[in-house]
Amino acid sequence: MxxxxxxxxQPGEITLGPVLFNWKPESWRDFYFRIADEAPVTAVYLGxxxxxxxxxxxxxxxxxxxxxxAAGGKTIVFSTLSEVVLKLDRNLVESVCATAxxxxxxxxxxxxxxxxxxxxxxxxFVNVYNERxxxxxxxxxxxxxxxxxxxxxxxxxxxxxxxxxxxxxxxVQVFGRIPLALSARCYxxxxxxxIKDSCQFVCDNDADGLQLRMLDGRPFLTVNGIQTMSHxxxxxxxxxxxxxxxxxxxxxxxPHTCDMIEVATIFRAALDGRLSSADATARLQALSLxxxxxxxxxxxxxxxxxxxxxxxxxx
Amino acid sequence: MxxxxxxRRPELVCPAGTPAGxxxxxxxxxxxxxxxxxxxxxxxxxPGLNFTPAELEQSIAYAHxxxxxxxxxxxxFPPAGRFALWxxxxxxxxxxxxxxxxxxxxxxxxxxxxxHPQLRLHLSVQAxxxxxxxxxxxxxxxxxxxxxxxxxLTVPEIADIHSQIPCEIEAFIFGNIGxxxxxxxxxxxxxxxxxxxxxxxCSPAAHVHYEEDADxxxxxxxxxxxxxxxxxxxxxxxxxxxKGRYLCGAKPAAYYAFEEPxxxxxxxxxxxxxxxxxxxxxxxxxxxxxxxxxxxVSAFRRAVDAIMEGRDPGLAGLLALTEGHRETEGAFGxxxxx
Numbered sequence: 001m002x003x004x005x006x007x008x009x010q011p012g013e014i015t016l017g018p019v020l021f022n023w024k025p026e027s028w029r030d031f032y033f034r035i036a037d038e039a040p041v042t043a044v045y046l047g048x049x050x051x052x053x054x055x056x057x058x059x060x061x062x063x064x065x066x067x068x069x070a071a072g073g074k075t076i077v078f079s080t081l082s083e084v085v086l087k088l089d090r091n092l093v094e095s096v097c098a099t100a101x102x103x104x105x106x107x108x109x110x111x112x113x114x115x116x117x118x119x120x121x122x123x124x125f126v127n128v129y130n131e132r133x134x135x136x137x138x139x140x141x142x143x144x145x146x147x148x149x150x151x152x153x154x155x156x157x158x159x160x161x162x163x164x165x166x167x168x169x170x171x172v173q174v175f176g177r178i179p180l181a182l183s184a185r186c187y188x189x190x191x192x193x194x195i196k197d198s199c200q201f202v203c204d205n206d207a208d209g210l211q212l213r214m215l216d217g218r219p220f221l222t223v224n225g226i227q228t229m230s231h232x233x234x235x236x237x238x239x240x241x242x243x244x245x246x247x248x249x250x251x252x253x254x255p256h257t258c259d260m261i262e263v264a265t266i267f268r269a270a271l272d273g274r275l276s277s278a279d280a281t282a283r284l285q286a287l288s289l290x291x292x293x294x295x296x297x298x299x300x301x302x303x304x305x306x307x308x309x310x311x312x313x314x315x
Numbered sequence: 316m317x318x319x320x321x322x323r324r325p326e327l328v329c330p331a332g333t334p335a336g337x338x339x340x341x342x343x344x345x346x347x348x349x350x351x352x353x354x355x356x357x358x359x360x361x362p363g364l365n366f367t368p369a370e371l372e373q374s375i376a377y378a379h380x381x382x383x384x385x386x387x388x389x390x391x392f393p394p395a396g397r398f399a400l401w402x403x404x405x406x407x408x409x410x411x412x413x414x415x416x417x418x419x420x421x422x423x424x425x426x427x428x429x430x431h432p433q434l435r436l437h438l439s440v441q442a443x444x445x446x447x448x449x450x451x452x453x454x455x456x457x458x459x460x461x462x463x464x465x466x467x468l469t470v471p472e473i474a475d476i477h478s479q480i481p482c483e484i485e486a487f488i489f490g491n492i493g494x495x496x497x498x499x500x501x502x503x504x505x506x507x508x509x510x511x512x513x514x515x516x517c518s519p520a521a522h523v524h525y526e527e528d529a530d531x532x533x534x535x536x537x538x539x540x541x542x543x544x545x546x547x548x549x550x551x552x553x554x555x556x557x558k559g560r561y562l563c564g565a566k567p568a569a570y571y572a573f574e575e576p577x578x579x580x581x582x583x584x585x586x587x588x589x590x591x592x593x594x595x596x597x598x599x600x601x602x603x604x605x606x607x608x609x610x611x612v613s614a615f616r617r618a619v620d621a622i623m624e625g626r627d628p629g630l631a632g633l634l635a636l637t638e639g640h641r642e643t644e645g646a647f648g649x650x651x652x653x
Contacts, residue, residue: 109452
């Protein structure tokens, strides 16, 4: 179904956030090969943001993946670790930030120190909630800000206004399980009676995370190593027109094992006004994600809730 | 020749949820108290807690007359469009002469540092600065004088950080221990629509529901989510998502997926912490009763004084005051906690 929509000068970009889960390295490589060849995304974020122990598993494939993505016309941005405590964590952040030939997205304060004074991105794990924080970090060289997922539309609007004055861009996650918390403790290891040091990488059992259910059996949260995520999938397809109108220019998809080419195609079409929000959500539902959609944070409501976008009705 | 103890006298930093609580803590021997205003500018924005501007002014006078310092927590993250409330808190603190502001947000820290350069700034645990590099970033940019370390570090890691940063270290030694990295948890907002970072609430009481069945088993919910269930007579701590019991495919039965409902008690580690370079010892609990504050502050006052005089600190009685009467040294005791 065609939807009439005002199209401004900036059509908006679909981006692919870093893989947050511990996929088999070969599957990880093949996933990015397909993204490089087929996905209508402009930028791809690469790198281990959850657990420094995992990073070494993917090292053999970074170069070939980066080359393939570049050949596919994608901009590559390397994302840094979100929770930085141990020497291994610090070394990983240092090594990612030390490479000068690509953009880096900072996800904690140690990366902010390393990246100051050169162009960089700010990731969703840095607390950018207000104009003053935005302005300060822009002054240090930040050029693009992917906001924390709990920032509501009212604040996104004000941040976009500030960003326009500073000549920086705003990015928001529009698809995928929502990162809700970080810890120093590995809950994946804990679920298997282990600790972080002796985890034996049990997180690779759960390519979309380990489901936590309530005592009544209903699903609630998703464990991904030290990270806790929502059970449901964020879906802001219906909010794309409003997000664009208030000044968001980059829309991030968080990778899952579902068909991410299809997800990217759906969001690209919805952003271009070639697909109604109802049809977009129907096609996303057809992916059989095994979990409901949510968009509560956007509306300043409990994050798990679903609100039908007021402007969602197709003409 | 007397042996050097290897540490200097630490500052005992105690919670003050109300003006009466502040006087209790000061009278019980606090070197410093920390408190917040009655709004979302601080991370304990609970009904019935915190200070009006007039109360803060009177309380500062009370504390200063007894040589105690007052630290004001303005440690939440203002959402865009609402920064004025946090700016007013900073301006008020500067005008009333608090001894330090505890800040977490980069924008708030920047405002405080530029507008009131004479004001001493402490970096809140809410900033989530858990590495020397992150701490140095805040010190370099905002002249931070003290960092409150997250409760996720071992004693050797604290000592290692101490040698690499240009500011003092404050560490939690007693009280409630959240499992998630502070300032980086949206679980409450996910379940209730109120944000820990923006609204200053964690598991707000108004959203906690207790349902009792015919057998008097108690089901505890936050918003619509079941967090735990207790048999009749079982003791239950304050319900938060990170201390609930859940099911998962890797476990045969319900388990505490994040942490058991335990309290932090580092009384046995005090000399080690002091040797590691911790110069301010923080007691959690602005929401706790005056009786609790009096007991805990008095006990740690005696303990710190005893340690400085080379005597046994004798803190055995503190267990009765911990949540669910169960305690942990958390990450501080060693990395097996992780």
